[in-house]
Amino acid sequence: AQKVTQAQTEISVVEKEDVTLDCVYETRDTTYYLFWYKQPPSGELVFLIRRNSFDEQNEISGRYSWNFQKSTSSFNFTITASQVVDSAVYFCALRNSGGYQKVTFGTGTKLQVIP
């Protein structure tokens, strides 16, 4: 069985602060894929990033960065200099490989950026 845990239910930060969203996963597979999705107040799910289990390099995209650590089964997401437009629910997800590929989501972290 696979599982994704996002322990932070809600986070509030003041604009321009940095914020890190935590994601911890469990899987028996040696090959797997991790994702982050954003759900703004409008409700749609927006893809942010994909990472495979063989690539532990951190990734930076503008104000967003991701820290993948297999040793702690974590795939954390940091927003630098947060903006009001970053207010959304953020989901971490895990996809197994081989056989029937399920995509399991965490319960999400609601981020509120206060101006």
Add this chain to the structure above:
Amino acid sequence: NAGVTQTPKFRVLKTGQSMTLLCAQDMNHEYMYWYRQDPGMGLRLIHYSVGEGTTAKGEVPDGYNVSRLKKQNFLLGLESAAPSQTSVYFCASSYLTSGRRVFFGPGTRLTVL
């Protein structure tokens, strides 16, 4: 490309009524999924399909049935709706190749009275 579309966008049912949610994708994806989203519960997988004519149960399959008669369509059926099925339903699709991202539809907001 329309991507993933869902019909209807909103629906109100009475307890015991039945309905079918339709999902269509035009990306020739092999995998299709149905999720439900409830406050504090994240996205939970109801059923999914790995190809035409093949379906599998997810985490919360009870009370739902699915069919995938055509590769581009994935139907979610509620035979006898219950208030506990009030939720936002998302359809998604993906290529078979491992690790490919999942594309989501806009969601269907269902209320069961």
